[in-house]
Amino acid sequence: MTKIDKDTIKEMAFWVRVRIPDDEAAKMAEEFTETLSWIGERLKNPEIQTVPPMVTPFDEQIPLRQDIVTDGHQVQAVLSNAPDATPEFFCVPKMVE
Amino acid sequence: MTDLTDLTLSETLKGLAEKAFSSVEVTTAYLKKMEEKRHLNAYITETPEVALKMAEESDNRRANGQAGKLEGIPMAIKDMFCTKGIRTTAASRILSNFIPPFESTTTQKLWDAGAVCLGKTNTDEFAMGSSTITSYFGVTKNPHDETRVPGGSSGGSAAAVAAHMCAGATGTETGGSIRHPASFCQVSGFKPTYGRCSRYGVIAYASSLDEPGVLGRSIEDCARMIEVMMGHDPKDSTSSHRDVPAFHTMLDKTIKGMKIGIPKEYTELVPDNWEKAIQFLKDEGAQLVDIDMPHTEEAGMVYYVVSQGEATTNLARYDGVRYGVREEGKTLDEMYMNTRMAGFGQEVRNRMILGTFFTSAKGYNDYFVPAQKMRSLIKQDFDRAFEKVDVLFSPAVPIKPFTIEEAKHGAAKGRFNDNYLMPSCLTGVPAGCANNGLQVIGRMWDDATVLKVLDVVEMMK
Numbered sequence: 001m002t003k004i005d006k007d008t009i010k011e012m013a014f015w016v017r018v019r020i021p022d023d024e025a026a027k028m029a030e031e032f033t034e035t036l037s038w039i040g041e042r043l044k045n046p047e048i049q050t051v052p053p054m055v056t057p058f059d060e061q062i063p064l065r066q067d068i069v070t071d072g073h074q075v076q077a078v079l080s081n082a083p084d085a086t087p088e089f090f091c092v093p094k095m096v097e
Numbered sequence: 098m099t100d101l102t103d104l105t106l107s108e109t110l111k112g113l114a115e116k117a118f119s120s121v122e123v124t125t126a127y128l129k130k131m132e133e134k135r136h137l138n139a140y141i142t143e144t145p146e147v148a149l150k151m152a153e154e155s156d157n158r159r160a161n162g163q164a165g166k167l168e169g170i171p172m173a174i175k176d177m178f179c180t181k182g183i184r185t186t187a188a189s190r191i192l193s194n195f196i197p198p199f200e201s202t203t204t205q206k207l208w209d210a211g212a213v214c215l216g217k218t219n220t221d222e223f224a225m226g227s228s229t230i231t232s233y234f235g236v237t238k239n240p241h242d243e244t245r246v247p248g249g250s251s252g253g254s255a256a257a258v259a260a261h262m263c264a265g266a267t268g269t270e271t272g273g274s275i276r277h278p279a280s281f282c283q284v285s286g287f288k289p290t291y292g293r294c295s296r297y298g299v300i301a302y303a304s305s306l307d308e309p310g311v312l313g314r315s316i317e318d319c320a321r322m323i324e325v326m327m328g329h330d331p332k333d334s335t336s337s338h339r340d341v342p343a344f345h346t347m348l349d350k351t352i353k354g355m356k357i358g359i360p361k362e363y364t365e366l367v368p369d370n371w372e373k374a375i376q377f378l379k380d381e382g383a384q385l386v387d388i389d390m391p392h393t394e395e396a397g398m399v400y401y402v403v404s405q406g407e408a409t410t411n412l413a414r415y416d417g418v419r420y421g422v423r424e425e426g427k428t429l430d431e432m433y434m435n436t437r438m439a440g441f442g443q444e445v446r447n448r449m450i451l452g453t454f455f456t457s458a459k460g461y462n463d464y465f466v467p468a469q470k471m472r473s474l475i476k477q478d479f480d481r482a483f484e485k486v487d488v489l490f491s492p493a494v495p496i497k498p499f500t501i502e503e504a505k506h507g508a509a510k511g512r513f514n515d516n517y518l519m520p521s522c523l524t525g526v527p528a529g530c531a532n533n534g535l536q537v538i539g540r541m542w543d544d545a546t547v548l549k550v551l552d553v554v555e556m557m558k
Contacts (some may be wrong), residue, residue, distance in 0.1 A: 002463065004454070012453040012493020016409060018446045032451060035401075036464070040307075042398050043467040045474075053469030053479040054476055056305045057291040058335040059541060077198035081420035090418050092427070093432050 101126040102261040105126040106318035120169030124152035139257040143216040168211030173263035176217040179298040188232035196424025201298025205328040210325040219253030228504040245498040247280030250274040255282035263312040274517025277528035280494040287319040291525030292337040295330030303407035316551040320344040347551040353382030356486040362393035363491035388480040396519040402468035409452030493536040
């Protein structure tokens with residue numbers, strides 16, 4: 001059985017770059033452990049060993065195309081919603097002193 | 098003069114063609130209705146100036162003999178569809194200032210067919226929910242009882258259709274988000290086969306499940322809108338090359354001799370009109386067949402795992418750098434953290450955290466892939482059913498809309514809220530909800546038969 005503790009929840013929160021207070025993380029860990037136990041029971045069904053995983057409902061051939069730019073040279077459009085930008089670049093907080 | 102907003106989309110098209118009124122007149126009537134009913138909070142953003150300009154252009158085209166299939170029809174667009182130059186928020190604070198520099202393929206097709214944009218409708222944040230209570234812009238009220246939710250996530254669109262604040266609307270489904278509010282607001286809703294409508298420009302929640310669709314006052318109205326939105330798009334690799342029939346011409350009002358399956362797993366709880374509906378189908382000459390769909394019960398679990406895993410991946414892009422709201426921080430990581438804490442609501446944050454587990458090495462092998470295998474078994478249920486019958490018939494949502502207060506206390510997590518809706522999202526088959534809350538599900542790509550049967554179901558008095 002998979003047991004999820006508070007620290008695991010906090011680590012996962014960090015991976016998706018959000019914060020979660022200790023008490024909420026503890027509550028989520030408890031609830032998620034229970035949910036995983038329920039899911040685990042459902043997935044014990046031996047039938048699942050007889051089929052492949054279904055990744056998409058799309059049942060046609062997914063096309064390939066040349067790896068070339070088809071809509072480039074739109075710097076202004078790309079930057080138009082940036083919270084902070086120079087005429088050609090996105091700006092982020094200073095990373096190297 | 099009749100209130101132009103009382104006409105269905107199909108009747109409006111007829112009136113426009115006969116020059117009984119202009120698109121500017123009908124658009125003006127809808128804008129007035131939107132003002133009167135603004136307290137319902139169906140729209141996040143109203144676009145009256147855009148609407149009147151589009152209506153005027155539409156009238157000019159019609160005068161020049163260039164009328165498209167939806168020429169002059171005022172429509173509402175769920176705020177999950179990117180609209181060029183019009184704010185698109187996904188009902189999230191993180192996108193509350195986002196003005197897309199591009200148009201989604203499906204909305205572009207609507208405008209190319211002559212439709213007029215009235216505005217952008219409310220939804221649960223990133224379409225995650227079934228009540229609109231998670232919207233950053235506040236809950237939408239159900240027009241039939243304002244103490245109740247409209248359902249969701251396309252609750253703004255459903256309320257706008259029900260309150261005659263638009264002639265028709267777009268919606269999206271990931272786990273039932275068109276049919277659920279359609280049922281709660283007593284309007285029609287249709288989600289086509291996965292791959293019929295391009296997802297390009299639709300804000301992503303769970304990509305293997307997300308589907309654009311429509312809500313209208315009748316299935317005929319839905320058919321007219323959806324046939325315009327469908328078709329191949331090179332910008333979406335899961336978009337089909339299949340021809341798109343003129344569905345609205347195929348609604349021949351008969352189901353005589355058709356085999357209609359009743360899955361027993363979908364009748365555990367039924368609404369008041371269920372027995373009457375069964376009798377109606379028999380009276381119309383359909384042959385009813387009992388069907389077993391043994392893996393139905395697993396759909397909620399599979400949806401939980403797959404949708405959260407995919408959502409985590411899709412929502413990683415909101416970083417406060419390229420678009421959306423930014424909250425400053427001393428370091429890059431601190432800025433990301435501050436931005437995402439301030440930008441996402443709690444439901445979205447929770448789904449991302451848990452989704453991370455399902456895409457981690459352990460979660461992936463022990464849960465995500467096995468859940469995808471269970472998804473195959475659910476699909477096999479449908480494949481077997483459609484060897485015996487033409488379509489499946491059931492209630493869409495067998496419960497009545499819950500109150501806004503009940504929604505805040507988790508009413509949407511109840512088992513009968515969406516368990517008749519999720520299996521068809523996981524498998525991509527076409528499905529719709531008639532304006533009397535009854536559901537029809539069909540074979541992959543056989544959208545035409547689903548619409549045809551739903552249209553007959555709406556004849557039931």
